[in-house]
Amino acid sequence: MVGPQLHSIRGLVHVTPLELDLDLEKGSFFGRFEWRNSFEAQVYLQHHDISKDPVCWSQLGYASGYTTYFVGRPIIYKEVACVGCGHAHCEIVGKPAEEWEDHAEMERMLPRDSLAEELFALQSQVSELQETIKAGKRDAISNSVGRSRAFREACQLIHRAAASKANVLLSGETGAGKEVFARGLHAASPRADQPFVAVNCASIPPDLIEAELFGVEKGAYTGATVSRPGKFERANQGTIFLDEVVELSPRAQASLLRVLQEGELERVGGTQVHKINVRIVAASNEDLKQAVANGKFRADLYYRLNVYPVHIPPLRERTEDIPLLTEHFVSKYNTLYNKRTSGVSDKAMRALMHYQWPGNIRELENMIERGVILTDSNQMIDEHALFPSLTEPGGMKAIDPTGHLHASATQTADPGHDELCEQLLAEGFSLDQLEARLIRTALAKAEGNITHAARLLSITRPQLAYRLDKLKGLK
Known part of the structure; x- marks a missing residue:
């Protein structure tokens, strides 16, 4: 039943x-x-x-x-x-x-399973084309919300790059809007009527990233019951956005380099060469130059991607855009939740202006959505609806007349006086040895499962694999 x-x-x-x-x-x-x-x-x-x-x-x-x-x-x-x-x-x-x-x-x-897989692949392509059509009807950059100098400078760089064929490397913190800029670049380019495909490299397991990006031939591995194109073939003649590109596996980096140099690729398990014409927009919230120095990212691939670098400013560097963004998100979520909230109170706006925004625009949007949900129609969103930690034990306790957020006594304690850290420093510990002990403890707790251990350490699996390789050199 x-x-x-x-x-x-x-x-x-x-x-x-x-x-x-x-x-x-x-x-x-x-x-x-x-x-x-x-x-x-x-x-x-x-x-x-x-x-x-x-x-x-x-x-x-x-x-x-x-x-x-x-x-x-x-x-x-x-x-x-x-x-x-x-x-x-x-x-x-x-x-x-x-x-x-x-x-x-x-x-x-x-339909049988293989036909069903082909239908799902076609459905994915249709969805991507629909997204491309929507992006083509509006210039995502021109319609973006912002008037600050840092924002306008980034927009100007994107507009200048749009008419060229150069690969673009977007840098910026998480939540700063890198994909919005990538879509704006595509919409303003001669490829606007072709597919735009976005890929988050960090969300795909390392052993599947090549098949997702470059396609797979039938029988290449267990479960590959049908040949299918990868993201690059689906983006042919258009633009592919590779977010968190630093998380690509070494083999995927080598395959990507071939696409950039030769304009061709081979599917996983295949021998046929597929010619490809794709503009690559890569992004990372890590310093790729530092990743090259650490041996995590190929230097030749970095120089190929870094033809036209554009830095997306964090929200704390464009605070004059916060009122505009707030108004935009309030209108958006009023419509979504059938609400009629009257905007944000003056005190709440001062708090928003003085907050440091570690999560940038994504964090602001989530905060405004929560505020709209918690606020009744015809009422103004106050600071307690935006900052729940104001009422949580151990959280922020008050907002002063200037709008600054005041933390509790435990939070405002001098960070230089930490008993554990002082004890370690007195014992003459080694930072590398401490990291090694943490990693070994996490692996033991995870019974050797690297993915589980990475979760315990709050890092990605490729980051843990890199640290394990580094530990081998310490032995």
Whole structure:
């Protein structure tokens, strides 16, 4: 009965079982269900007249797929009554595929796994093209919110780069808006009517990054049941945005260098060379030059990417943009949550202006969203709705008349007097040895699982792998 409940919980349709005969050992099945308030039928009737044939095809697909998996043999549902055809409610009947007279035709309509994967890939391409079309209808940079000098200088650099073919390297802290600038660059370039594909390199496991970026051939590894293009092929003739590029594995860095130098790539497990014409916009919140010095990033790749560097300023360097951004986000989330909040109070705005914004614009947006949720319509968002730590034990306690945030006594204590640190310094400890002990302890706690150990240390898996390589040199 979980299947009908899932249909109802997801808001697809309210299901009432009318008849159910199930024997898993024999593989026999017959089910008849009543559907009421089918969203698919309602949507159809909003745009069309009464249909001659049933219209709830996607819900039939859900029911057929779920029951097939549960019973262990192909089960096909048909709609014997449908609101889209003028009936009072919908009704479906399900039984084994071979018990339907037209079962051969029905089975041909159900895609197999490999075809389903191809359809998902095509759907992904369509979504990317739709995003490109939306970006092309508006210049993301011109419509961005800001008037500060630092912001305008960054915009000017992006506009000058747009007409060229040069690769662009965006640097800046997390949440500063690097992807917004990348989309603006693409929208203002001659490639605006071609795909824009964004990839966060840090979110893809190192052993899958090459397949995601450069594609994979069927049979390249277990589970590769169909050949599929990678992000670069999907971005052909357009722009690809590589965020957190410093997290690329060494092999992926070498493959990326080949794309930059030769304009060609090979899919994982393939031998055919694919010519590619893609503009690369890379971004990192780490210092790539320092990553090169540490051996984490290839020097030749860095120089290829660093043709046209642009620094995106952090929010604390463009505080005059905070009121504009605040107004923009308040309007956005008032619409999203059907609210009519009256903006931000003067005291709350002073607090926003004096806050240091470690999370930059992303943090501001999240803070405003929380403030809109917590504030009643026709009321102003106050500082307590924006800064929950003001009312939390051990958090910020007050805001002075200038808007500065005052911390508790424990937070304002002199950071130079730390008992643990003073003890370590008195013992003449080694920073490298302390780091090594922390890493070994985390690995032991994680039972050798590097990914789990990285989580315990609050760093990424590639960062931990780099530190482990460094530890080998200390032995």
